[in-house]
Amino acid sequence: MIRLDVADAVATITLARPERLNAAPPAMFDEIAAALKSLPEAGARAVLITGEGRAFCSGADLAAKAGSSVAGGEGAYQALTRSYNPAMLLLSQLPIPVVTAVNGAAAGIGCSLALAGDFAIAGKSAYFLQAFVNIGLVPDGGASWTLPRLIGKARATEMMLLGERVSAEKAADWGLIHKAVDDDALIAEATALARRLAAGPTLALGLARRAIAAGQELDYAAALAGEAVNQREAGGxxxxxxxxxxxxxxxxxxxxxK
Structure with missing residues (x-):
């Protein structure tokens, strides 16, 4: 369901179900989690996540769910707590930077995954969709936490309650993503950025990544104290x-x- 390749200290995770627009059953996120756990031994210093074919990820695989044990409210709960959420949490806690290269649809859990990158770069034909409300469900994959922090309450509410597509260029204008680029330049630009990060001071980048996440919850004094601790570690x-x-x-x- 995924491919993992490591080259030039960049681990590339490719969602590889193009015939299903990379719709993601729980097993795909189990594979993502396993790949993330393997990165230290592989010598990866940055991660690039993308999708094969016409889409980044069209969301959870509802067709598979309909005939499986993950269908229904309790099944969805189990799938989230056992597969989707652990993978998203691992991604958030990585000590190395993450770039996502978003091609085509990034919908549902796929939208959450696309926005989990420190740098999300999208092709101009891509779009971001909180599709849940359109089928009577609620946002997941951390969207209710991530979106208000990225684009504010009003725009997050628009995405989650109206369930309308946000184009790549609008997403860039909103500050939802790093930037939108021509489709044929997407992989080259994302790879170049991932390689630049992989050639950087890995420990410092990881500490900065952790501080950015923590800073969204801490008061100013606690953030200052945390910076001092991180600087002591990086400085050595x-x-x-x-x-x-x-x-x-x-x-x-x-x-x-090192």
Whole structure:
């Protein structure tokens, strides 16, 4: 259901059910979780997530659900708590940065996955859809937490209660994603960004990622205290020593991720 490839310290996770527009049964997110757990041993220093074919991810696989044990309210609860949510939580807690390359539809849980990247880049034909209300369901995959923080309560409410498509260009204008690019440039731009991040000071990037997430919940004094703790950890790294030497020697640093 997915492919995992690691090259140039970038782990690329490709959702690989193009015949179903990458509709995601629970097993797909189990595979994503397993892939994420394998990244440290694989030497990955950044992650790129994309979809094969015409869509990023069209949401949970409702056709599969209809005839399976995950159909119905209790089944949906079990699928979320056992498969979808653990994978999304792992993604949020990674100590390395995440880029998502969004092609075509990013709907339902696929929308949540697309927006879980630190940098979401979308092709101009892509769109983001909180489709749940259209079939009598409620947002999941962390959407109710993520969307108001990204685009504010009013726009998050619009997406979740009206269930209308948000184009890639509107998403960029809203600040929902990093940027929208021409479709034929999507993978090249996303890969270049992932490689740039993978060549960076991995420990510092991971700590910054953690601080950004924590800062949305902390008061100012606690955020300042957290920054001091993170700076102590980053400051003791080999990358920090290299960065300071490079600055003093007026050259580009060569980070190793340590």
């Amino acid at each position: 790294s080999a990358d920090a020593a290299e960065g300071i030497r490079a600055f003093l020697e007026k050259r580009a640093p060569s980070f190793t991720g």
